[in-house]
Amino acid sequence: MLSKLNIIKETLLKVTNKVYHYQALKADDxxxxxxxxSEGSSVEGDDKKINQSIEGTIDYYTKEEFDPNVDKIQQALxxxxxxxxxxxxxxxEETEYIHYEWVWEVA
Structure with a gap:
């Protein structure tokens, strides 16, 4: 499972080095x-798991309208x-951030 998660992290690091897992403490714009x-789709057979996918979220926070990183994130994925x-x-409104959220799945 960890190798699947590393793919997400390494992919996002191609867009920016401001990549955090679970929460961003004292991050700026x-x-x-x-x-x-959670587990996404899976395949079971012969009373065992044959293939497992992992599902999660990516949240991008920006104060720039039409931020080009939005397209860069999608292209990297x-x-x-x-x-x-x-x-x-x-x-x-409270933080003045535009918050984009994607759901991803890796197998």
Whole structure:
């Protein structure tokens, strides 16, 4: 499972070095937080697990409208053959961040 998670981290580091796992402590503008959330699709046979995928989220925080890193994140995921979809885009009034959230799955 850990090798699958390393793919996520290494892919995101191609976009920025501000990549955090679970939470970003004292991070400033333009940073990524990623986390594994659960098992995704799996294949079982002969009373055992044959293949397991892991599902999680990537959250990108920026104060720049139309930030080019949004496209860079998606392209990095495509280039790494990581399945994903854009879950939401929100403006957080309290922090003034635009918050993008993707759901990913690796097998």
């Amino acid at each position: 333009k940073y990524i937080v990623w986390a594994e959330d 495509i280039d790494a053959c990581i399945s994903f979809y854009l879950e939401s885009v929100q403006y957080e």
